[in-house]
Amino acid sequence: MLPSFFESVLQLIVRTSTDLPPDVRAAMKTSLVAEPEGTRASQALTIIAQNIDLAVDTEGAICQDTGMPTFEIKVPLGANQIWMRQQIREAVAEATRRGKLRPNSVDSITGKNSGDNLGPGTPIIHFDQWEKDTIEIKLILKGGGCENTNAQYSVPVELPHLGRADRTLEGVRKCILHAVWQAQGKGCSPGAVGVCVGGDRTSGYLHAKEQLFRSLDDVNPDPRLAELESSIMGTVNNLEIGAMGFGGKVTLIGCKIGALNRLPASFFVSVAYDCWAFRRLGVELNAKTGAIEHWLYRDPSSPIIPMLDQAGFTRTGREVVLKAPISDETIRSLKVGDVVMVSGRMFTGRDAVHSHLMKHDPPVDLRGSVLYHCGPVVVKEGESWRVTAAGPTTSIREEPYQGEIIKRYGVRAVIGKGGMGAKTLAALKEHGAVYLNAIGGAAQFYARSIKKVDDVSLLEFGTPEAMWHLTVEDFPAIVTMDAHGNSLHKDIEQESGQHLEAIGV
Ligand code: SF4
Numbered sequence: 132m133l134p135s136f137f138e139s140v141l142q143l144i145v146r147t148s149t150d151l152p153p154d155v156r157a158a159m160k161t162s163l164v165a166e167p168e169g170t171r172a173s174q175a176l177t178i179i180a181q182n183i184d185l186a187v188d189t190e191g192a193i194c195q196d197t198g199m200p201t202f203e204i205k206v207p208l209g210a211n212q213i214w215m216r217q218q219i220r221e222a223v224a225e226a227t228r229r230g231k232l233r234p235n236s237v238d239s240i241t242g243k244n245s246g247d248n249l250g251p252g253t254p255i256i257h258f259d260q261w262e263k264d265t266i267e268i269k270l271i272l273k274g275g276g277c278e279n280t281n282a283q284y285s286v287p288v289e290l291p292h293l294g295r296a297d298r299t300l301e302g303v304r305k306c307i308l309h310a311v312w313q314a315q316g317k318g319c320s321p322g323a324v325g326v327c328v329g330g331d332r333t334s335g336y337l338h339a340k341e342q343l344f345r346s347l348d349d350v351n352p353d354p355r356l357a358e359l360e361s362s363i364m365g366t367v368n369n370l371e372i373g374a375m376g377f378g379g380k381v382t383l384i385g386c387k388i389g390a391l392n393r394l395p396a397s398f399f400v401s402v403a404y405d406c407w408a409f410r411r412l413g414v415e416l417n418a419k420t421g422a423i424e425h426w427l428y429r430d431p432s433s434p435i436i437p438m439l440d441q442a443g444f445t446r447t448g449r450e451v452v453l454k455a456p457i458s459d460e461t462i463r464s465l466k467v468g469d470v471v472m473v474s475g476r477m478f479t480g481r482d483a484v485h486s487h488l489m490k491h492d493p494p495v496d497l498r499g500s501v502l503y504h505c506g507p508v509v510v511k512e513g514e515s516w517r518v519t520a521a522g523p524t525t526s527i528r529e530e531p532y533q534g535e536i537i538k539r540y541g542v543r544a545v546i547g548k549g550g551m552g553a554k555t556l557a558a559l560k561e562h563g564a565v566y567l568n569a570i571g572g573a574a575q576f577y578a579r580s581i582k583k584v585d586d587v588s589l590l591e592f593g594t595p596e597a598m599w600h601l602t603v604e605d606f607p608a609i610v611t612m613d614a615h616g617n618s619l620h621k622d623i624e625q626e627s628g629q630h631l632e633a634i635g636v
Contacts, residue, residue, distance in 0.1 A: 136421025140222040145231045147270045147412040148197050150187050152428040154347040155409045158384035162321050165380045172379025178570045180438035185575035194408040194572040195508050195520035196274035197232040200254035205267040207418050212258045223248050230510045230519050244593030269344050269413035276525040277318035277406040282310040286398040292631040298398045303328050307363055310402040312631050316376020317525050317549035319406035319571035323385035327401045330391035335401035342387035343405050356388045366634045370627045378623050408572040456499025457543040459563040465610050467617045473606040477501045481524050483596035485532040494588035497540035504547030506595030516584040520574035523548040534558030546608055550620030559614050566612035580606040
């Protein structure tokens with residue numbers, strides 16, 4: 132068979148997970164320059180830039196959520212696709228063993244994580260044939276936080292702040308603007324959208340995701356869609372959602388639109404949202420050996436230019452140090468906008484832990500504790516564990532449980548990203564707790580704040596869902612919901628809704 136095929140696919144996976152392509156880096160650099168120094172958005176983008184550099188330097192996952200591996204492959208006539216599929220699956224399992232991919236494949240009936248990213252439907256592998264005598268493999272790693280912000284519209288539809296979207300390009304424009312507004316910071320903005328106009332519900336989403344394989348700096352060959360893309364990019368950043376939904380000038384770094392024919396009765400607009408950790412790469416392989424002939428999206432002769440040419444996140448001296456157990460008095464002294472540095476003990480907990488805590492006592496005393504919404508990448512080294520990637524996960528998923536858990540167990544600080552809703556906000560006020568927004572996707576940056584894994588509970592849920600007991604030092608985050616009823620997320624959503632009304636007409 133092809134002796135180098137497995138190694139080439141493994142290289143592609145590792146590189147995609149650890150090294151952002153030049154077009155995304157350039158867009159993120161432009162975003163960083165656009166935000167005035169000292170603003171929340173600028174602080175967030177500085178941490179993101181530092182994280183991108185750290186990931187390359189250490190060959191670590193850029194974000195702990197390495198997403199759903201999706202391969203788009205073109206092969207010459209006669210290529211053995213059955214063998215290739217098997218090799219790709221083995222390369223995915225090997226990359227998972229090496230900690231470059233997080234185990235992300237969960238049995239939807241039992242909730243059990245397969246542990247190697249293999250299972251029904253994972254990874255996604257699409258084959259096509261072409262007339263060339265080389266093999267092209269493109270890979271995208273798109274995480275759950277941004278996947279959850281995808282949106283599909285059946286037009287005509289009434290949209291909040293925008294009115295009716297008709298079956299016209301203006302209607303399509305409204306749908307895209309609405310999808311970006313609705314995502315706020317939950318998909319780790321600034322993001323990029325791939326859009327499909329038309330198709331059916333299934334092909335629409337697929338084609339929308341395929342648009343994300345286009346380079347951010349290309350120009351749509353269809354002049355009507357090119358104009359729509361540039362009109363979206365010309366107006367969407369006026370929404371002032373900004374990095375992580377903190378408010379700011381850059382909300383979107385790319386908009387790529389395709390179109391498919393539709394049934395006369397249907398008109399879907401499908402929007403695939405990808406985060407700043409926009410991990411997609413590709414290779415062209417020799418069809419006889421499977422060796423990499425060249426990389427797509429990057430010029431291998433060009434060196435990787437670091438995102439930052441000075442120190443990354445720097446302290447202003449106004450940061451508040453938080454160390455668990457935290458008192459009611461300390462928590463109530465915090466207000467929205469404060470930057471905190473968390474040190475000491477922290478527990479992770481996300482979907483499975485929250486659902487467990489609704490029915491069972493916690494495995495540890497949570498009074499005065501810091502609960503981190505995080506599904507880390509953790510590797511076992513002898514008898515101990517080491518966290519290799521540990522950014523925050525999207526907190527809104529825990530909204531049905533969080534208030535009750537704060538009340539029952541006395542949690543004082545919840546760390547996550549994207550903010551939480553009215554129930555949690557009320558519980559923060561009533562029971563004396565805060566919500567701290569960490570920078571989504573900054574998995575390498577935060578992994579360096581984790582000094583030790585002290586223990587683990589509920590490991591039967593799989594490594595991303597277990598409750599890890601961590602010792603952290605100088606873990607920075609921003610108070611975005613305080614114990615006085617204030618929420619930055621609520622404010623930005625309202626203000627950006629008003630901007631939407633102004634630009635959508
Ligand atoms: S950067 Fe954010 S949205 Fe993207 S994969 Fe990571 S956690 Fe998910």
